[in-house]
Amino acid sequence: MTDQQTPVMEQTVQPGSPAPAAPKGPKKKKRRGKGKLIAGILVTAAVVVAVAVILWYFVFRETDQQGEVMTGTVEYGSIQSTVEGSGTTKARNSASVTPGTGTILELYVQEGDQVEAGQQLYKMDDTAAREAVTAAQESVDNAQKDLQAVYDKIAELTVKAPHSGNLREVADLKVGDTVNEGDTIATIVNDTKLRLSLYYSYAYEDQIKVGQTAQVSIPAIMDSRTGTVEKINKVRFVSPEGATHFEVVFVLDNPGTLTEGMEASAGLTASDGTPIYPYQNGKLEFYETTVVKAKASGPVEQFNLMNYGDVKAGQTMVQLGAKNTDEEIASKEEALKAAQEKLKTANDELAKYNATSPIAGTVLSCSLQEGAEVQSGQGISIADTTQMVVEITVDERNARYVKAGMMVNIDQYGTPYMGIVESVSMTASGENGVASVPAVVTVDNFDGSMIPGTYVSYSFVASESDNCLVVPIQAVKYVSFDNVTLPDTLDAAPSEGGDMGGMIDGEMLPEDGMTDGEMLPEDGMIEGEMLPADDGTVISDGSMAVPQRYSGGAFAKPLMSVAIPGGGVVVGGGSMDGSMGGTGSTDNAIVWVQSDEPPVNAILEPDPSWEQPKGFWAVPVTVGLNDNSQVEIVRGLSQGQVIFLGYQNPEQMYY
Template sequence: MTEQHTPVMEPSAAPAAPQPPQKAPEKKKKKKKVAKNVVVAIIVVALIAAAAWAIWYFVFREKPKEGLGEPIYDTAMMGSIVSNVSGYGTANAKDSATITLSQGGVVDQVFVTQGQPVVKGDPLYVITSAAAEEALAAAKEALVNQQETMDKLNEEMTNLQKSRGDLTISAPHAGKLTEVAEIKVGDPMTSGTKIAQIVDDTKLKLSLYYSYAYENDISVGQSAQISIPATMTTRNATVEKINKVEHITKEGGVTFEVVFVMDNPGTLTAGMSASAELTDASGAPIYPYENGELAYYQTTTIATKAQGPVEQVIDLLNYANVTAGQVLLVQGTNDVDELIRSKQEQIDTAKKSYDDAVKKVEDEQKNLENFSAVAPITGTVVTLSLTEGQEVASGATAIVIADNSVMTVNISVDDRNRQYIETGMELMLNDWNGNSYMGIVDSIAVIGENQNGVTVYPGTVRVENPNGTLMGGYPLDYQFTAAQSQDCIVIPIQDVRYYSPEGAEEPQAVVFIQTAEAPENAIDKTLLPADMQAEIPKDCYVIPVETGLSDETMVEIKSGLNDGDKVYNNTPKENYYGRKASTSTKAG
């Protein structure tokens, strides 16, 4: 509020005319108020702008990658790529022989030296060993005794089986059972009791009678036609037999018998009425006196051969098909069976003892031969522990001979590379001394083995070693070309990244391609994991690719890229001195 002051009148002065009270100018006061409001508004706007900028800067602004250099790009180009497989193994002589002494003795003579080549059959040494000779003599005596025991047991078993055999009824030949008697376990049986018939129904016979007027018109082997009225069919047949009998007919005629045989299609049986038609030399038909009946080609009666209760009935059924020797019925007692079982156990035990005795003689004979040994193979003496006059102990290794002309190398190939190796292919091998050898794959397993969680396939490689430079126990590295691709798109292997799409069984390979416009095969980068998204430069698009062969540095791109495409490699970091320190992304 503005203060107003009243003037003080001097005493001697005349009174002045009265004046109205003075007011401050209205216009000036309004200007001051507006200015003040403008200043306040400017300050508020500035504060709001500063807050908005701070929010954008600290929250929404894309932060620059501090300390990073310029992205590095590679160019996809046409080239070739080779995939090699390497591994290691140990050389061994393909053939070797070790002679070990079974008894002690004294060395009389030594005919070879270590490192000397020998031929199979060459004498090696002579050792006197009374103990070895005595061991062979004792083994032979034990074998003779065991042979006598075996012979006695086998004779006893033969007698038991003979008596037991008469109590077992078997089919004398293959066929079908008919007229089967009703028999059950426990029934008493006497010798000669009929239990069934067995018929061979694969063929059928027909016996007919013809007038002697046709005696010279019918011969064995002659073809005929058999008519079966019941089935209204005709079958081919052959005259099997002619019996010059005198069969008198009701009319007083004399006839002879002709037996026909034919195959049974499976629908004919004995007892069916049938007739046969023959022709003479002029083609005129020859008819039998009357129809006959079909009969089975062979019929045998099966009967018991001894007395005894029924112990087993096996498939004894009418019309059951049986094979020759098939057991049908068993008679006997438990005592006989028990004797046979007991005797068989004795024979089995004796047989094992006999086999052991045979092997003992063979071993002792071989042991004795080792005391006057000859080279079992052609090769080189690699170990010799004998000197003349030396006393040697049982179990000592006398000599080792190895044939180093051919060596084998055992290798193991993992499941990723098994498809590239096969029998007969060549492998290059190198030893630690820088020598190279050419090997041939002799074998490679078709079923893998698990070794420390990895499936491997063992194999052997044959190496010709005529000069003997490759020795047993030498470690060898091997290498072979698994596959190669010519005129293909290749890029550095670290340019390829992998991610797992949702629902996919296999990871998807992608590259980041630098281009002004999005290619048709580009995919949304948001499908990638967050760390991969952060790695993509602004001018790149994500392209799915199909990879092929790869080596230590490059990878084949089967689809997705063209020759000359620019592919992102990495963005190197800058070090404290301003130089770029390279970082890389490893594929996989």
């Protein structure tokens, strides 16, 4: 490929046009741009100088344009921690009565009536309801019998002696043998006494009485024993001679030498001394004989059987092993429970047909009409409004101050009442990162002016300090002690009233960084939320002021507040380590104190970021209670010290 050459276009000269001039040499540029460059440099330099002047004037120049320094004084005063909130009233005792299905035959009350407990409210036809109760009661009775039968079977596995006596005809048993229901275990004879049955002529009918003594002759021992007439049976026994006789039963003690089958006779004496003899002799019998049979089946676990062995009444003779009856018992108990629930439901339904008032009080509402069919949702509402209840919730950090018996100020649209804390729950509930403790406040309402279901506001003093050192709330700054050296002593200079020694409400502040058993958070937040101020103000270091508003309509002002790591405060308690800080990353409270010489407890080299005001020294303090305007100083300051509050100028006030 050959290099391409740029074509040359021929120039055509129009007729009459002047001929082109001969080419000249290179044309030289003019030097006007140099002047513009110099002008731009001068303008830029002027701007830089102006900015420098502005920065010096507004930033680096020492001036009083921050505004006038505002100061305050450490003084003695009093401060309270008050909890406020709102709640809904309700009657302490209330009840609702709902009729059954049917027609109201008679209605005895209307709205506004006063009723007594047990007073009948209306009348309905309850025939069907009563029949349902009767059927349910029968089911309960049958279920109880079935369950008792199971327990009786279990009890019968233990074979006991029905009475004292001597064993005869004992069954041959071994451990492990199976005994079936109905098997004979043994025969028990009560041979401590003997019976004798004899027949006497009716001619002596009036001469023989129960309890009369007789001499019982026993030929076998050639002796006699004293017996007693136990029973007289007016039977008709005819002898071969044609005489009629009645039966007399004697009983006598057995000295241990007599036995059944011995022949015996008994002689009596008539009232005139004439002897009375029986028709013929009889035979001695054991006083009581019982054949013991098993009433349940099972293997022999243990036995105490021996022919002619003596036993006492209730003594265990044989113990049979129990079958697995747990499942059967559980089934019977479940059936009984279901029957009892049906009976309760039936009784509750019956009560709806001829209802009586469950409490004494006022009929608040009655939607029933005599002669009308009962509609769904209709009924009668009764309440005892002489005493009302307000359920409140108190933030967990103030719950420690709420005690049963505390007085509570109640206000309902300008009408004041006095309430009393009746109870405080031991269980807290959480919401939005803040836990609340329920409490119940009772209010006397004898005149009935407080209506159930209406809103009221309440307030009470949770804690207070009297005759304590206080400063304006803006005087306390919360800072970090990470990069400063604390003084050897953190106590304030001696003053009247002295130092409270790190105590709040008379209690020593904990030294382990814990409040109510929990470590204080290090991020200035409690359960993820920065503690807001009651009035929304922000301390100059960016942390929020106190107190905090709570869920459930309750908030505190003022509250106990103590600086915690990371900024913010703990309300209702707090933890300072006693030395107001130390090494490590912690946030603490300081107050700027005006003095020519540094106080003994001043921080000599404060952090530059604290922006130390001229003529003031940073003094670490321990704070106690605070409200919206002032803070209690527990340690660090003395009465009369002048303190820094902030700057003020005509246009703006800031701290």
